[in-house]
Amino acid sequence: MTGLTLRVNRSHFPVTALGPGIRLGIWLQGCPLACKGCMSRDTWDPAGGTESDTAGLVREWRVAIERGATGLTISGGEPLAQAAGLGQLLEEVRAVNKEFEGEFDILVFTGYEFAELDAGQRDTARLADVLVTGRYEAGAPTDLLWRGSANQRMIALSELGRRRYAAVFDARPAEVPVQARVDERGLWIVGVPRPGLLPALDRKLREHGLAVGESTWRQPHAGHQSAGDEDA
Numbered sequence: 001m002t003g004l005t006l007r008v009n010r011s012h013f014p015v016t017a018l019g020p021g022i023r024l025g026i027w028l029q030g031c032p033l034a035c036k037g038c039m040s041r042d043t044w045d046p047a048g049g050t051e052s053d054t055a056g057l058v059r060e061w062r063v064a065i066e067r068g069a070t071g072l073t074i075s076g077g078e079p080l081a082q083a084a085g086l087g088q089l090l091e092e093v094r095a096v097n098k099e100f101e102g103e104f105d106i107l108v109f110t111g112y113e114f115a116e117l118d119a120g121q122r123d124t125a126r127l128a129d130v131l132v133t134g135r136y137e138a139g140a141p142t143d144l145l146w147r148g149s150a151n152q153r154m155i156a157l158s159e160l161g162r163r164r165y166a167a168v169f170d171a172r173p174a175e176v177p178v179q180a181r182v183d184e185r186g187l188w189i190v191g192v193p194r195p196g197l198l199p200a201l202d203r204k205l206r207e208h209g210l211a212v213g214e215s216t217w218r219q220p221h222a223g224h225q226s227a228g229d230e231d232a
Helices: 054-066 079-097 119-125 159-165 197-207
Strands: 004-015 023-028 050-053 069-074 104-108 130-134 155-156 178-183 186-191
Touching: 004 054, 004 079, 004 130, 004 186, 023 054, 023 079, 050 054, 054 079, 069 079, 079 104, 079 119, 155 159
Parallel strands: 023 069, 069 104, 104 130
Antiparallel strands: 004 023, 004 050, 130 155, 178 186
């Protein structure tokens, strides 16, 4: 198969706040949906991020397995806006999985409903074990695990997905898992924080005398593009 490329916002290991177990997280770049209130507007621009071939991402996945990964989480951005490249990546990931003992699930977050997908997007989506589907709706908060709004659905597409995620389809934990990381691009968040957490974090940083510049969860001023320092 001809090597394809993907626009990638970032990748991170270990991820423990977006799916069960220890995971490699890959955030793809570009989103045509532009949900109001999205906390990751730095992932919207399809020309942003960096270009990566699937082989490079598969090498990351292999290293993650060797370091104890039990699953792969794909978010964004809108992953299915790059359905062809993502499909090749997931096929290659599944091939690598067969080389190792154990079970490794694939979780994909998409803002599309399954019924909206074209044939190519459906083929790619079916390579996941579990999908989280639906636009983010800021006015419909939820306490369901790994969902940002009440309309979003978690769909198991494989026996592994049904078995591994059975306990969390309707889970409403008292506290949701969130990871915070700092790198050369700033502070960023891994997870699906509940309403109010990000403004509270903003206030707490200011209280401690830390300057808070642009953030991807605030609505930018007219004519002003927000810079990326936060991802979901």
